[in-house]
Amino acid sequence: MPEFSVFYSAFATALSWESITVILGGVLLGYIVGVIPGLNRAVAIAIAIPLTFYMSPYAAISFLIGLSKGTAAGSAVSAILLNTPGESSSAATCLDGYPMARDGRPRTALKIGLLASVIGDLLATLLLIAVAIPFASVALKFGPYELAAILIFALVFIAGMAGGSFLKGMAAGGLGIVLGTVGMDPETGAMRLTFGYMELMEGVPILPLVIGTLALSEMFVQLDEYRRNKGQSAINLTDNQNDDLKWSEFKTTLPTIFKGTAIGAFVGALPGLGPSVGSFMSYGAAKRSAKNPDTFGKGDPRGIAASESADNAVIPASYIPLFGLGIPGSVSAALLVGAFMIHGITVGPLMLREQPEMLFSLFSGMIVASLLMLAIGWYGLRIFAKITNIPSHMVIPIVIFLCLAGIQVQGYGTFGLLVVFGFSILGFFLKKFDYSFVTFLVAFIVTPMLELNLRQSIILSGSDVAILLDRPIAAFFVVLTVILLVRFAWTGIQQRKKSLPNAD
Amino acid sequence: MLRINFWSGLAVVAFSVTLLIWIIPTFGGGGFSFGLPPQLIATIGAWIMLLSSGCLVILSSVSLVRSKEPLLSGVNFSEIWHQVWPFLYVLLFIILAIYLPLTWIAPLLIGGLLFILGEQRWHIYLICTLTPTAGLYILTVYLMRIGVV
Numbered sequence: 001m002p003e004f005s006v007f008y009s010a011f012a013t014a015l016s017w018e019s020i021t022v023i024l025g026g027v028l029l030g031y032i033v034g035v036i037p038g039l040n041r042a043v044a045i046a047i048a049i050p051l052t053f054y055m056s057p058y059a060a061i062s063f064l065i066g067l068s069k070g071t072a073a074g075s076a077v078s079a080i081l082l083n084t085p086g087e088s089s090s091a092a093t094c095l096d097g098y099p100m101a102r103d104g105r106p107r108t109a110l111k112i113g114l115l116a117s118v119i120g121d122l123l124a125t126l127l128l129i130a131v132a133i134p135f136a137s138v139a140l141k142f143g144p145y146e147l148a149a150i151l152i153f154a155l156v157f158i159a160g161m162a163g164g165s166f167l168k169g170m171a172a173g174g175l176g177i178v179l180g181t182v183g184m185d186p187e188t189g190a191m192r193l194t195f196g197y198m199e200l201m202e203g204v205p206i207l208p209l210v211i212g213t214l215a216l217s218e219m220f221v222q223l224d225e226y227r228r229n230k231g232q233s234a235i236n237l238t239d240n241q242n243d244d245l246k247w248s249e250f251k252t253t254l255p256t257i258f259k260g261t262a263i264g265a266f267v268g269a270l271p272g273l274g275p276s277v278g279s280f281m282s283y284g285a286a287k288r289s290a291k292n293p294d295t296f297g298k299g300d301p302r303g304i305a306a307s308e309s310a311d312n313a314v315i316p317a318s319y320i321p322l323f324g325l326g327i328p329g330s331v332s333a334a335l336l337v338g339a340f341m342i343h344g345i346t347v348g349p350l351m352l353r354e355q356p357e358m359l360f361s362l363f364s365g366m367i368v369a370s371l372l373m374l375a376i377g378w379y380g381l382r383i384f385a386k387i388t389n390i391p392s393h394m395v396i397p398i399v400i401f402l403c404l405a406g407i408q409v410q411g412y413g414t415f416g417l418l419v420v421f422g423f424s425i426l427g428f429f430l431k432k433f434d435y436s437f438v439t440f441l442v443a444f445i446v447t448p449m450l451e452l453n454l455r456q457s458i459i460l461s462g463s464d465v466a467i468l469l470d471r472p473i474a475a476f477f478v479v480l481t482v483i484l485l486v487r488f489a490w491t492g493i494q495q496r497k498k499s500l501p502n503a504d
Numbered sequence: 505m506l507r508i509n510f511w512s513g514l515a516v517v518a519f520s521v522t523l524l525i526w527i528i529p530t531f532g533g534g535g536f537s538f539g540l541p542p543q544l545i546a547t548i549g550a551w552i553m554l555l556s557s558g559c560l561v562i563l564s565s566v567s568l569v570r571s572k573e574p575l576l577s578g579v580n581f582s583e584i585w586h587q588v589w590p591f592l593y594v595l596l597f598i599i600l601a602i603y604l605p606l607t608w609i610a611p612l613l614i615g616g617l618l619f620i621l622g623e624q625r626w627h628i629y630l631i632c633t634l635t636p637t638a639g640l641y642i643l644t645v646y647l648m649r650i651g652v653v
Binding site: 054165167168170171173174175176177178180181185187188189190191192193194195216219220223224226227393394396397398400401402404405408409414417418421424425428429433434435443447450451454455458459463493 | 539553587
């Protein structure tokens with residue numbers, strides 16, 4: 001366990017003016033991105049990574065974490081005022097947020113959403129701090145056998161749980177594995193799948209890959225959707241005296257917020273599920289446990305509280321497997337791994353041993369981000385309500401430009417631009433044909449780690465599989481992986497049978 | 505969805521077969537190694553793709569036959585064009601960026617797209633084109649001054 005001075009120093013770093021400014025910038029930008037429909041968390045982080053190149057590692061990661069948290073809270077604004085969620089995870093917020101705003105109480109709905117977001121986020125951040133450190137301490141005792149087995153298990157789990165078809169998830173994961181091997185083989189020095197391009201010697205550059213597959217492809221999808229949904233207008237905030245949140249009303253939502261936070265934290269800690277699952281599960285649970293479930297869907301504040309608390313609790317909780325085991329469980333966590341890599345840091349349990357101050361500074365920064373989120377959301381309500389009216393046809397061209405500019409500024413040149421373009425086509429097809437994007441990205445990121453651990457395992461064991469009998473944890477995860485594979489395949493077959501109208 | 509699964513699965517099968525019989529053996533690297541040859545992980549990845557997409561094709565084709573849906577539906581060229589033109593538009597500017605600095609072509613890239621999407625207010629053109637371009641210019645100048653670019 002680290003010394004007390006490390007904790008003290010970490011909090012001092014997080015509370016310095018430079019740190020607060022960076023986190024404030026991240027949360028503010030995230031809030032704005034979250035408010036604008038069509039821009040999502042992944043797009044925002046992908047575009048912002050180039051901006052963080054010249055920051056210190058702590059500032060860069062804090063900025064991105066602040067951004068990630070800000071988008072989750074900001075997406076509620078467009079869900080409530082426009083009936084269009086800024087993030088798919090805020091779709092459940094529309095169900096009660098929009099009717100409440102339409103009934104002349106938009107400010108109340110926004111404030112409930114904000115407070116639920118902040119409480120959910122803050123409690124889940126504290127849970128992350130409480131859980132990730134003991135988790136990482138245990139993980140530090142793992143050898144290559146255990147790590148290889150856990151990584152394979154995580155990939156199969158994510159492929160099955162990330163939504164959509166398990167087979168498509170596995171196919172996307174396979175592609176991620178193939179792309180993850182590109183570059184120089186660390187053992188033989190052989191060039192793998194580089195096709196003679198020196199730029200690929202160190203692997204497929206992560207920045208063009210994430211900007212292409214996440215941001216640029218999303219803009220192409222948005223352009224297609226813009227054609228279909230033109231001319232939406234948001235509900236404006238008025239000076240109606242009756243439209244403000246009262247303590248008595250907020251008190252009634254508190255149990256729902258705590259329950260939503262617990263559900264969100266649980267869902268977030270499991271790799272691959274994501275905030276959409278968390279918010280809808282929480283909404284469903286709140287509706288089922290309510291004495292008067294009929295009010296849900298008609299502007300019940302508990303509906304907003306349930307959805308938003310879970311949505312925001314998922315984000316910090318999804319960093320538990322990241323900091324505890326080095327496994328990114330969501331797209332935003334995978335993007336953070338990319339940012340860590342760019343700054344030369346290996347994220348995972350080793351951080352606890354090698355860079356404890358950095359780890360605790362990040363945790364402290366996350367608490368600061370939660371509090372800043374409250375301040376920004378509370379005082380910027382009116383401004384963010386206005387931002388909701390920015391039409392997507394103004395946003396899309398600027399984001400496309402930012403995608404290309406981000407690559408050029410990093411010095412990737414024409415090669416980088418062509419890589420971005422290539423990956424934007426891949427990302428477009430992954431989204432259009434519903435192939436799990438998160439599995440692809442996680443597989444791409446963990447493949448070098450998987451290969452390293454697998455290689456060490458094979459060398460240490462002399463290719464003897466019986467070694468697993470002496471490694472119960474590794475054997476447990478291998479068995480669990482096989483069970484998961486069978487389970488997902490069986491569930492897929494059952495669902496297919498049910499979906500067929502003529503099936504017996 | 506069944507048709508999409510079938511055709512996308514077939515495309516993945518074709519790609520993974522190409523990976524397994526040509527790309528990985530030719531470009532996957534070689535050399536002596538202890539236990540884990542350079543091509544092994546990529547080959548495993550390609551096999552995962554092949555097996556998963558193969559199963560997808562078989563299951564979706566069985567479902568298609570049972571539900572009596574046709575394998576092909578009418579091709580809507582207008583729909584395809586609406587999805588393809590943004591790619592061509594961006595590709596055009598990427599090609600231009602080979603010859604010209606991005607700060608020169610940025611107003612054209614943003615302004616052109618605004619025009620295509622139906623924007624008519626001149627001040628919107630001004631704000632949307634000049635602000636990001638100026639931002640990129642200032643950033644580039646700053647990076648050049650500190651010697652990064």
